[in-house]
Amino acid sequence: MWGLMVNPAANFCSEYNCSNVMVRRNVGRFSIHGRVSRGPFWLVFLILLPVISALILLIDTSLNDNPVLMLMALVLYAWIAICITVKRLHDMDATGWLSIPVVLIPIAVILVGSFPGTVGPNQFGPDPLQRKALS
Secondary structure, eight states: OOSOOOOTTHHHHHHHTOTTSOOOOOOOTTSSOSOOOHHHHHHHHHHHHHHHHHHHHHHHHHSTTOHHHHHHHHHHHHHHHHHHHHHHHHHTTOOGGGHHHHHHOHHHHHHHHHSOOOSSOBTTBSOTTOOOOOO
8 A cells, every 4th residue: 555556557558658657646645656637736735725824823822832843844734735746747747846946936836736737648647637638
């Protein structure tokens, strides 16, 4: 479940001739592998921002502004935001390294969440919406 997976996309690769690319399924919600469409991307941010904000407010008021807990909350936010942004960029057939400036620049998050992804499979896996590319 959490460990390495034997290539689950063997049928996908044989159909789309991607033998030189290791295609992974969504290994986990908090992984950087796979693709995610716009809906789940926005849902994560709509849930993540209020939850992390409430957690930081709780740490600030009730726990005497504990810097260790504050850092842990910010690292948790950064990891989840980077993971979902990498998957969104993968859906747009872009490298995940672009997630670092995207997470730091709020207008970039809006842009990444607004543009549609690649129709059909790409180098990062099958289409999360199961659309077929026009031939």
